[in-house]
Amino acid sequence: MDLLDGMATTRAIRRYRPDPVPEADLASILWHATRAPSGSNRQPVRYLALRDGPEARRAKAVIGEAARAAWGAKRAQDGYDEGSGADASSPKARTARTMQAYVDGLDDVPVVVLVCALPRRSVTGLHVGASVYPACQNLLLAARALGYGGTMMMWHGLVEDRLRAVLGIPDEVTVAATVTLGVPEGRHGPVRRLPLGDVVFDGRWEAPAPWAVDPPGTRFTAAGPPRRPDSLTGGAGTTDGARET
Amino acid sequence: MDLLDGMATTRAIRRYRPDPVPEADLASILWHATRAPSGSNRQPVRYLALRDGPEARRAKAVIGEAARAAWGAKRAQDGYDEGSGADASSPKARTARTMQAYVDGLDDVPVVVLVCALPRRSVTGLHVGASVYPACQNLLLAARALGYGGTMMMWHGLVEDRLRAVLGIPDEVTVAATVTLGVPEGRHGPVRRLPLGDVVFDGRWEAPAPWAVDPPGTRFTAAGPPRRPDSLTGGAGTTDGARET
Numbered sequence: 001m002d003l004l005d006g007m008a009t010t011r012a013i014r015r016y017r018p019d020p021v022p023e024a025d026l027a028s029i030l031w032h033a034t035r036a037p038s039g040s041n042r043q044p045v046r047y048l049a050l051r052d053g054p055e056a057r058r059a060k061a062v063i064g065e066a067a068r069a070a071w072g073a074k075r076a077q078d079g080y081d082e083g084s085g086a087d088a089s090s091p092k093a094r095t096a097r098t099m100q101a102y103v104d105g106l107d108d109v110p111v112v113v114l115v116c117a118l119p120r121r122s123v124t125g126l127h128v129g130a131s132v133y134p135a136c137q138n139l140l141l142a143a144r145a146l147g148y149g150g151t152m153m154m155w156h157g158l159v160e161d162r163l164r165a166v167l168g169i170p171d172e173v174t175v176a177a178t179v180t181l182g183v184p185e186g187r188h189g190p191v192r193r194l195p196l197g198d199v200v201f202d203g204r205w206e207a208p209a210p211w212a213v214d215p216p217g218t219r220f221t222a223a224g225p226p227r228r229p230d231s232l233t234g235g236a237g238t239t240d241g242a243r244e245t
Numbered sequence: 246m247d248l249l250d251g252m253a254t255t256r257a258i259r260r261y262r263p264d265p266v267p268e269a270d271l272a273s274i275l276w277h278a279t280r281a282p283s284g285s286n287r288q289p290v291r292y293l294a295l296r297d298g299p300e301a302r303r304a305k306a307v308i309g310e311a312a313r314a315a316w317g318a319k320r321a322q323d324g325y326d327e328g329s330g331a332d333a334s335s336p337k338a339r340t341a342r343t344m345q346a347y348v349d350g351l352d353d354v355p356v357v358v359l360v361c362a363l364p365r366r367s368v369t370g371l372h373v374g375a376s377v378y379p380a381c382q383n384l385l386l387a388a389r390a391l392g393y394g395g396t397m398m399m400w401h402g403l404v405e406d407r408l409r410a411v412l413g414i415p416d417e418v419t420v421a422a423t424v425t426l427g428v429p430e431g432r433h434g435p436v437r438r439l440p441l442g443d444v445v446f447d448g449r450w451e452a453p454a455p456w457a458v459d460p461p462g463t464r465f466t467a468a469g470p471p472r473r474p475d476s477l478t479g480g481a482g483t484t485d486g487a488r489e490t
Contacts, residue, residue: 003390006248007277007383023456030445031459032252034438036382037397041437041466046444053448117371125370126362126377127399130422133378134385134397137281138252141386145248152282152379154372168450177375192286193279199291200275203298205413211268214276221286 001145010141011191013149014102016182020051021111025146029181030113032142038131044118045135045176048167051111059114059166063178064106066158071103102180110182113139114156116169117176132176139179149184152177190219246390255386256436258394259347261427265296266356270391274426275358277387283376289363290380290421293412296356304359304411308423309351311403316348347425355427358384359401361414362421377421384424394429397422435464 021029030047038044050056075096079085085092106112117132136152143150156163156178163169195214202209214220266274275292283289295301320341324330330337351357362377381397388395401408401423408414440459447454459465 001248003246003248003251003386004273004277006251007280007387010280012282027441027445027454027457028249028460030457031441031463032249034441034444035252035255035436037257037385039399043439043444043466046446046450048446048448048450049454050448056448126373126419126421127402128371129374129378130381130397130399132371133374134382136375137379137382140282140379141248142252152375154284154375157372167448170450173450174371176371191280194288196272196276196279199279199288200272201291201293203293203295203301203412205291205293205415205418209272209294212272212275215273218276221288 006141006144009191010144011149011188012151013182013184013188014098014151014180015185015188016105016109016149016180017185018108019110019183021148021181021183025148026111026181028146029139029142029148032145033115033135033139036134036138038135042131044128044131046116046118046173048114048116048169049111050114055166056112057107059163060109060112061107062159062162062166063112063156064103067103067106067153067155070155070158071099075099106180109180111180113179113181114163114167114169114175115139115177115179117174119172119174129176136177136179143181147183148181149188150179150181152179154178192219192221194221251386251389254436255389256394256433257396258427258429258433259343259396259425260430260433261350261354261394261425262430263353264355264428266393266426266428270393271356271426273391274384274387274393277390278360278380278384281379281383283380287376289373289376291361291363291418293359293361293414294356295359300411301357302352304408305354305357306352307404307407307411308357308401309348312348312351312398312400315400315403316344320344351425354425356425358424358426359408359412359414359420360384360422360424362419364417364419374421381422381424388426392428393426394433395424395426397424399423437464437466439466 026049033047050059080092080096084090085096087093115132115136117128140150154177156175160175163175164171169175196212197209200209200212201207271294278292295304320326325337325341329335330341332338360377360381362373385395399422401420405420408420409416414420441457442454445454445457446452
């Protein structure tokens with residue numbers, strides 16, 4: 001698969017076939033993850049693969065329980081079953097079904113990788129991620145190259161203490177991401193994003209970049225819910241459908 | 246370029262030819278960056294491209310000044326000119342020369358992209374990066390696909406207030422990364438990392454993953470300086486040379 005095509009077509013995959021991920025493929029996926037850069041090449045990332053052992057299965061169940069609770073709350077709070085969501089064929093209802101199936105199946109996802117960040121002394125919150133999340137992106141791209149799909153989620157944060165206990169993760173280590181992986185099941189839509197001109201500025205904040213044009217065929221996130229007061233998302237928000245991506 | 250090969254061979258590039266980056270290539274690089282995922286597809290990233298306008302040049306100079314001060318301090322503190330660093334052919338001395346040339350040339354780097362994170366209400370520091378740094382990795386991979394090279398650095402943090410003033414960046418927006426881009430100059434070494442088995446655990450923290458083997462030809466970070474007290478880097482540390490990667 002071509003590098004640019006791979007980036008253009010890698011999207012969140014939340015429906016998996018039950019097929020396992022062979023060890024050689026998982027090793028290759030993780031090896032490519034580790035090629036990502038980190039500050040001073042310190043490589044402060046560890047990958048805890050959860051497959052079929054007893055502790056792995058227990059940990060998956062703990063994450064699944066948290067994800068079901070979190071998604072249930074979000075589903076109600078964000079009104080997924082109201083308005084257009086009452087129509088089963090609406091994007092909103094489709095998203096709700098996909099998310100529900102995802103959290104319902106988490107205990108049995110073929111592979112879950114907990115991407116863990118080793119402690120750092122000197123850098124504040126956000127920037128620590130610069131040495132961790134590039135590897136997560138490589139992981140997802142490598143999965144795609146090898147015929148798998150996955151997504152990154154953060155619901156482990158709700159049960160981090162229980163995960164530490166089950167898996168022996170030291171207190172000073174942070175679970176930075178939970179990545180679920182498997183062979184994609186069914187059809188998945190295209191990657192949708194804001195128009196490039198909405199997110200690129202040239203030379204000054206909010207100065208337009210007329211050269212920042214999307215290639216033909218680009219699919220966009222349609223106008224969505226009103227801006228949140230804490231957000232500067234710009235004119236085009238996210239659609240319900242886009243929440244899947 | 247193949248997707249897996251691209252990830253395997255993308256490394257930090259800090260020496261650039263003076264060639265400009267044509268707008269169409271820059272647009273493509275940024276478009277591929279925006280294909281990366283973000284939480285709920287909220288896309289909280291904005292890309293501020295610094296090229297040749299007066300404010301862009303001023304901002305590059307501000308970053309350059311900060312980087313020279315920061316590197317100068319690090320060079321002294323980490324003893325780059327002592328021990329093996331006194332030998333001009335040592336990896337340590339080579340790293341020091343590359344870094345010095347990098348910071349000395351920052352004002353004239355063809356393109357600097359400030360990757361900016363829009364404010365979020367509900368997520369703590371580290372995890373915000375999960376919606377920002379995957380895009381930075383795509384940006385660097387896309388640059389490589391198109392014949393460019395780059396690196397991500399954080400020294401803007403030392404002068405963020407001055408950058409805000411020069412570029413009109415709102416207070417609530419965070420500059421998450423500074424990415425420098427250009428056509429690579431000269432020869433660059435391979436990506437070097439810790440052995441895969443050092444960073445992958447199977448089913449429990451620190452449980453070995455015998456299947457996590459590096460492909461033939463993998464180059465490693467050699468045993469380096471002693472562990473820092475705040476680090477769990479494991480047996481093999483980073484070498485001075487590896488700091489370039």
